[in-house]
Amino acid sequence: MAELSMAQAVVHAAKYIGAGLAMGLGAIGPAIGEGHIGQGAMESMARQPEMVGTLTTRMLLSQAVAESTGLYSLLIAFMILLI
Amino acid sequence: MKMSVNFSKSEKIFLGVFFVAYAIVAFWNFGKVEFPSGVGHIWQIKIPLPSIFGTLNPMTIIMTALLLAILIYIAVDFKKHLRKIPSRKQSAIEMVLSFMYDLVKDVVPAEEFVKPVFYIATTLFLFILFSNLLGGIPGIGIGVSSGGALKLNLFTDTWHSPTGDLNTNVTYAVMVLFISHIFAIKLKGLKEWAKTFISPNPIMLPMNIIGEFAKPISHSLRLFGNIAGGGIMVLMLSYLVKYTFVPVILWGFFGFFVGTIQAFVFSMLAIAYIGVQLEQ
Amino acid sequence: MAGSFVNFNGTSILQLMSFFILMYFLIKFLYRPFLNIIDKRTEEIKGEYEKADKAHKEAEELRKKAKIELEKLNERINQMYEEAKSRVSEYEKKEKARVQFEVEAIMKRARNEIEEERTRAEETLRANVITLAVALASRIIQKDIDEKSKREFLMDQLSKVRDGR
Numbered sequence: 001m002a003e004l005s006m007a008q009a010v011v012h013a014a015k016y017i018g019a020g021l022a023m024g025l026g027a028i029g030p031a032i033g034e035g036h037i038g039q040g041a042m043e044s045m046a047r048q049p050e051m052v053g054t055l056t057t058r059m060l061l062s063q064a065v066a067e068s069t070g071l072y073s074l075l076i077a078f079m080i081l082l083i
Numbered sequence: 084m085k086m087s088v089n090f091s092k093s094e095k096i097f098l099g100v101f102f103v104a105y106a107i108v109a110f111w112n113f114g115k116v117e118f119p120s121g122v123g124h125i126w127q128i129k130i131p132l133p134s135i136f137g138t139l140n141p142m143t144i145i146m147t148a149l150l151l152a153i154l155i156y157i158a159v160d161f162k163k164h165l166r167k168i169p170s171r172k173q174s175a176i177e178m179v180l181s182f183m184y185d186l187v188k189d190v191v192p193a194e195e196f197v198k199p200v201f202y203i204a205t206t207l208f209l210f211i212l213f214s215n216l217l218g219g220i221p222g223i224g225i226g227v228s229s230g231g232a233l234k235l236n237l238f239t240d241t242w243h244s245p246t247g248d249l250n251t252n253v254t255y256a257v258m259v260l261f262i263s264h265i266f267a268i269k270l271k272g273l274k275e276w277a278k279t280f281i282s283p284n285p286i287m288l289p290m291n292i293i294g295e296f297a298k299p300i301s302h303s304l305r306l307f308g309n310i311a312g313g314g315i316m317v318l319m320l321s322y323l324v325k326y327t328f329v330p331v332i333l334w335g336f337f338g339f340f341v342g343t344i345q346a347f348v349f350s351m352l353a354i355a356y357i358g359v360q361l362e363q
Numbered sequence: 364m365a366g367s368f369v370n371f372n373g374t375s376i377l378q379l380m381s382f383f384i385l386m387y388f389l390i391k392f393l394y395r396p397f398l399n400i401i402d403k404r405t406e407e408i409k410g411e412y413e414k415a416d417k418a419h420k421e422a423e424e425l426r427k428k429a430k431i432e433l434e435k436l437n438e439r440i441n442q443m444y445e446e447a448k449s450r451v452s453e454y455e456k457k458e459k460a461r462v463q464f465e466v467e468a469i470m471k472r473a474r475n476e477i478e479e480e481r482t483r484a485e486e487t488l489r490a491n492v493i494t495l496a497v498a499l500a501s502r503i504i505q506k507d508i509d510e511k512s513k514r515e516f517l518m519d520q521l522s523k524v525r526d527g528r
Binding site for chain 1: 367368369
Binding site: 125127129159180227 | 364365366367368369370371372373374375376377378379381382384385386388389390391392393394396397398400401403404407
């Protein structure tokens, strides 16, 4: 790796810190949300075991939607890190 | 639900040859690729057109053409072997189509828009599904190294998925937005349609407009984030194992599982957006 | 030339075009045939159901008709049976009467004959007895025998007469 000036080095360090923070903080929201979705689905499955098929599909669907914010942060982290 | 997969003899031979070739190439690739080299960068070419339209992503175009060929081949094959008593392949396709049709019928209230919405949503679903599945198979592609020079990715990356390119997703999401509003104007008339923006009262006008603009952004970025992010994740993880066999499973997870769900979510949201606009 | 993976450029126009091309071909080769065949299948099943319903109704009607016919037939058979029964019993009675009459006639004739025979036999016996008694008397008179032999002879003649009767 080539020699870096002080400013460049600071930028590099900030990049890594920023990417880490973006990913780490951004993962909290979807994690909580998906947890809630899973909880709700499990409760309703326990109440109505005959609806397991439908509920599983719906659960996966809503989890995929809830996960999107986490993926935005993943994207931002990659953009900070790689570009 | 029990599912069994049966391969014919030629498919078995193809899969065998494929995995042997993959193993050989994986061995050849072992430890060859440095990690950050070119990750997050793609191959672009310039054409003589003004502003942002002057650049193209050749890999996306090539793979889109390939997908179009595959899908049209499947469609033509379907029509050619169409029977009243369906074969296994035909009934599988019919199952997917009737599932989508029922979904559209449930969501879209206006009777005359069921068929167009079904066409749009199913085309979106099929294209995105096949594109995502292609992104789940290790394949050949052209990437760039960190210096900006082109290089051939031989099974060190998945096939380049068209949905892993923001152009595709944004285009489709904006198209869905436009289509929903065009259908709404067709159904309600211009005056009634304009009234929906100032409902329940004129103060909500900016909120409504921002809401409409937020739709395609979240719609497109969800899919793009899943596919592109998943692709880079898999690339990183497969770098960690020096491109040996393990990544196949990761590729499978991100490509098949997430890909199918995201394709369904995308078309489902498209149906929902159009259906919301068509409500009286 | 390398670019960032997050970009927006001329590819989007091509993607839009490709989407409409794909939609055109899929409508032509996939969706229309699919919807058509589903409609056709629905129509066909509906037609089949209607046909089956119709056939069912027809069968029901036929069954009813057949039932009525059968009842009629049964009635007629019963009637005929009764008739035959009565006729048979009448015939039987007549026959019985006739047979009895005949038997009685035969028996009467037989009895008459027996009676006749008897009277004739009695007459002959009487005649015989008379002649026998005459002969006996003449013999008793003619023959000269002792008391004992007389008695024996008498007994012998008497038993002969008894046997001869």
